[in-house]
Amino acid sequence: MPLLEVKNLHAFYGKSHVLHGVDLSVGEGEIVALLGRNGSGRSTTAKAIMGMVECHGSVQWKGREALGRKAYEIAHMGIGYVPENRDIFPKLTVHQNLLLGQKGKGKGARWGFDDMYSMFPRLLERQHTEAGVLSGGEQQMLTLCRTLMGDPDLIIIDEPTEGLAPKIVEQVGQYLQTLKAKGISVLLIEQKLTIAMAISDRTLVMGHGSIVYQGTPQDLRGNAAIRKEWLEV
Numbered sequence: 001m002p003l004l005e006v007k008n009l010h011a012f013y014g015k016s017h018v019l020h021g022v023d024l025s026v027g028e029g030e031i032v033a034l035l036g037r038n039g040s041g042r043s044t045t046a047k048a049i050m051g052m053v054e055c056h057g058s059v060q061w062k063g064r065e066a067l068g069r070k071a072y073e074i075a076h077m078g079i080g081y082v083p084e085n086r087d088i089f090p091k092l093t094v095h096q097n098l099l100l101g102q103k104g105k106g107k108g109a110r111w112g113f114d115d116m117y118s119m120f121p122r123l124l125e126r127q128h129t130e131a132g133v134l135s136g137g138e139q140q141m142l143t144l145c146r147t148l149m150g151d152p153d154l155i156i157i158d159e160p161t162e163g164l165a166p167k168i169v170e171q172v173g174q175y176l177q178t179l180k181a182k183g184i185s186v187l188l189i190e191q192k193l194t195i196a197m198a199i200s201d202r203t204l205v206m207g208h209g210s211i212v213y214q215g216t217p218q219d220l221r222g223n224a225a226i227r228k229e230w231l232e233v
Contacts, residue, residue: 001063002027003154003185004049004079011048011209018044019055020209026154031176031186031190033196035231036206043084045206046156049187050074050081062153076103080152084159084189086143090132094123097131097142101149104233109151110182116145119175119223137168144175154185157178161192166200173199193231205230 002025011019016019019041026032048055050126051071059067066074074095076079089097098116102109107128117124126134131142140160145220147155157176161169173195180199190196196203197217207230213220220226 001105003062004187005058006045006049007058007060007194009048009055009059010046011044011053011055013053014046018209019048019054021057022048022206022209022211024204024211024214025184026187028153029180029183029185030202031180031188031200033188033190033200033203034192034206035196035203037195037231037233038191040206041133041209042206043158046081046083046158046187046189046210049099049156075150077153078153080150080155082143082147082155082157082160084162085131086139086140088131088134088139088146090130092131092133094131094142095127097146098123098149101146103150109150111148116148119178120145120171137164139170140164140172141175145174148179152184154187155179156187156189156191159191160188161190161195169195193227224229 004026006022006024009019009022016174022045044053047053049059051069051074053204061077061079066077098113121139124143160172164173176199179186188196188200200217203215203217203220204211212230213226
């Protein structure tokens with residue numbers, strides 16, 4: 001049984017019907033890339049799973065219905081969410097931001113400060129710096145790490161490489177593979193095909209609020225028609 005199973009998901013912004021019956025699943029320790037052009041409904045899918053937009057359908061998490069719950073309840077069930085706008089606390093230090101990510105002092109947590117700082121030594125160097133003065137790449141690292149401090153079993157990451165230098169993009173890719181190696185599942189919302197194809201187990205393509213294609217990265221690489229119609233600008 002998949003960890004996350006979304007069925008016939010419809011989402012709305014006021015009278016705007018944005019998602020039209022989305023079906024997707026993410027298995028344990030799997031990286032699934034959700035691809036598509038801007039406006040195709042990818043970010044809305046993430047928000048709908050997290051209970052942040054008006055929607056109906058079914059979002060099953062470990063066999064339990066999550067739809068209708070508040071965002072913080074869904075987070076406590078074990079789903080982490082890294083939004084596109086990063087949402088750091090600019091006046092708090094790096095360390096304080098990470099502290100806010102902890103859901104409790106549980107001894108069973110897989111991650112602690114030492115893990116974050118060894119994965120991203122730059123955050124260790126800047127742990128006492130206010131988060132608002134960090135570079136875009138550093139803020140992205142911080143957001144990823146803060147989410148991880150809550151010890152989720154699945155992380156939904158929206159456009160993690162947006163506006164980052166190629167070297168940092170590579171680092172984010174390695175980070176996501178580290179998560180997979182630790183058994184954490186990832187739903188990666190991404191526009192850059194390169195990183196998505198390099199690290200994902202499965203690719204889903206969205207268009208006009210629906211999933212229009214799914215397959216392995218190799219399948220997508222070999223399907224020029226789908227790439228041209230739904231992905232290439």
